[in-house]
Amino acid sequence: MPAALRVLHAAAEVFPLVKTGGLADVVAALPVAERAAGCDARLLLPGYPAILDALRTPRTVCEAGPAFGALRVRLLRGRLPDTDMPAYVIDAPYLFRRAGGPYLDAAGAEWPDNAQRFALLGWLAAHLAAGDADDRWQPDVVHAHDWHAALACTYMAGHAATRARSVFTIHNLAFQGLFPLPDAALLNLPSRWLTSDGLEFHGQLNFMKAGLVHADLVTTVSPTYAREIGTVEFGCGLEGVIRARGASVVGILNGIDDQQWDPAMDPALAARFSAQDLAGKLACRRALQQELGLDVDDDALVLTIVSRLSAQKGLDLVIASLEPLVQAGVQLALQGTGDPALEAAFRMAMDAHPGRVQARMEWDEDRAHRLVAGADAIAVPSRFEPCGLTQMYGLRYGTVPIVRRVGGLADTVVDATPEQLADGTATGVVFDAATPASFERAVRRALELRRSPASWRAMIQQGMQAPLSWAGPAQAYLDLYASGG
Ligand code: ADP
Ligand code: GLC
Numbered sequence: 283m284p285a286a287l288r289v290l291h292a293a294a295e296v297f298p299l300v301k302t303g304g305l306a307d308v309v310a311a312l313p314v315a316e317r318a319a320g321c322d323a324r325l326l327l328p329g330y331p332a333i334l335d336a337l338r339t340p341r342t343v344c345e346a347g348p349a350f351g352a353l354r355v356r357l358l359r360g361r362l363p364d365t366d367m368p369a370y371v372i373d374a375p376y377l378f379r380r381a382g383g384p385y386l387d388a389a390g391a392e393w394p395d396n397a398q399r400f401a402l403l404g405w406l407a408a409h410l411a412a413g414d415a416d417d418r419w420q421p422d423v424v425h426a427h428d429w430h431a432a433l434a435c436t437y438m439a440g441h442a443a444t445r446a447r448s449v450f451t452i453h454n455l456a457f458q459g460l461f462p463l464p465d466a467a468l469l470n471l472p473s474r475w476l477t478s479d480g481l482e483f484h485g486q487l488n489f490m491k492a493g494l495v496h497a498d499l500v501t502t503v504s505p506t507y508a509r510e511i512g513t514v515e516f517g518c519g520l521e522g523v524i525r526a527r528g529a530s531v532v533g534i535l536n537g538i539d540d541q542q543w544d545p546a547m548d549p550a551l552a553a554r555f556s557a558q559d560l561a562g563k564l565a566c567r568r569a570l571q572q573e574l575g576l577d578v579d580d581d582a583l584v585l586t587i588v589s590r591l592s593a594q595k596g597l598d599l600v601i602a603s604l605e606p607l608v609q610a611g612v613q614l615a616l617q618g619t620g621d622p623a624l625e626a627a628f629r630m631a632m633d634a635h636p637g638r639v640q641a642r643m644e645w646d647e648d649r650a651h652r653l654v655a656g657a658d659a660i661a662v663p664s665r666f667e668p669c670g671l672t673q674m675y676g677l678r679y680g681t682v683p684i685v686r687r688v689g690g691l692a693d694t695v696v697d698a699t700p701e702q703l704a705d706g707t708a709t710g711v712v713f714d715a716a717t718p719a720s721f722e723r724a725v726r727r728a729l730e731l732r733r734s735p736a737s738w739r740a741m742i743q744q745g746m747q748a749p750l751s752w753a754g755p756a757q758a759y760l761d762l763y764a765s766g767g
Pocket of ligand 1: 301302303304305307588589590591618619620645650669670671672673
């Protein structure tokens with residue numbers, strides 16, 4: 283039997299230890315699915331306190347300091363709890379042992395040394411690839427995720443002896459990792475890379491560009507987003523760089539972790555259910571209304587939103603159409619954190635309609651599960667969406683997605699047109715314009731569809747049976763690694 287392909291995933295977050303969004307869910311699940319498909323996948327992660335404290339059986343594999351301002355840098359190898367996933371963790375107390383988030387301090391400001399912190403992540407990935415960080419393991423492929431890990435591709439390109447290939451996955455082009463160009467001097471980046479063909483972007487240093495320019499293969503998390511980011515509307519200024527990569531920008535749709543997200547097994551729920559037996563869903567719905575303080579009203583359409591509160595997510599459309607939708611029989615149940623203006627707007631809506639609108643602005647993973655399980659529909663009206671996971675969680679939990687036709691939303695939800703309802707393929711409601719009127723019409727369509735219980739139920743069951751697991755996408759990545767680029 284040939285030796286298993288060795289793949290190192292370098293990333294800045296991993297569920298459940300450190301999570302700000304879907305990246306953490308992907309980084310937790312994709313390597314596990316790749317291992318199940320016979321590949322030797324491992325992780326490389328920054329040693330934030332939550333990760334260092336959770337790492338099991340840690341061993342030092344190399345002393346790598348001083349580097350990037352940190353005197354002491356040790357690379358540890360251990361295993362993550364629950365999944366037993368082999369993980370390299372960067373123990374650099376000066377850079378990573380801090381209270382606060384992975385990117386922001388407790389007050390919400392970016393850490394001033396993020397360039398050094400995440401350059402170190404890429405730099406150690408490149409050292410593992412070069413074979414001089416762990417004498418017992420060397421990856422064949424380094425798979426770097428988002429701007430935080432992108433410099434791995436550049437450092438690898440600068441190391442002539444490295445045979446490993448680099449794959450860079452764009453999870454969100456809107457976050458690029460921009461720093462003052464002179465910071466490059468702190469990061470061992472030679473000046474020949476600081477041109478407009480390289481890492482320079484409008485006078486700044488752009489980490490995302492490092493991945494786009496230097497990776498052997500570039501992927502993103504849905505086929506539609508892969509096409510969109512070659513346009514001015516979605517390219518965030520990098521559309522030319524993306525187009526220059528041509529066919530090597532591939533879209534592989536994310537999966538979902540069907541162990542974490544399984545309505546038949548989920549311990550966070552008041553009752554469990556499946557496509558064959560939906561009784562538990564009604565119990566979840568009533569329990570959710572009670573938990574949040576919504577009117578226990580079986581006629582209402584319970585619409586949930588589980589989201590970062592950011593301009594990306596189009597939640598201003600929801601605010602603007604909420605009044606008529608509440609009048610039409612909608613209850614809104616939201617959980618999210620982020621933009622203070624959006625938080626304030628949802629608080630005001632809640633004060634105006636307490637029995638019909640409830641919003642929770644602290645993150646609680648179990649409550650996220652109860653919202654997805656108990657609601658009738660889940661709204662994801664994003665302005666752009668590289669993939670989106672919550673609409674897929676909705677599908678799995680019999681909660682009809684109402685989504686805008688962009689990115690991965692367009693690739694995962696089949697609109698309830700008369701034809702698609704008739705042929706049994708419909709799974710949700712899809713709308714086009716990013717306007718309150720268009721969103722409102724979409725929710726009214728859902729209200730109307732729900733008045734025909736048989737076809738609503740058929741739509742729910744079709745969504746619950748959609749193949750969303752990581753097995754397919756993991757195989758697509760393995761095929762891609764093997765394709766040689
Ligand atoms: P994005 O990554 O753009 O936020 P996704 O739909 O891919 O969007 O993934 C969102 C994931 O993050 C889901 O698992 C969701 O439950 C979770 N999530 C959403 N908002 C937050 C938040 N404020 N804090 C932590 N997790 C969040
Ligand atoms: C990003 C995107 C989201 C995607 C997630 C995981 O955060 O905004 O659409 O699902 O990454 O790939």
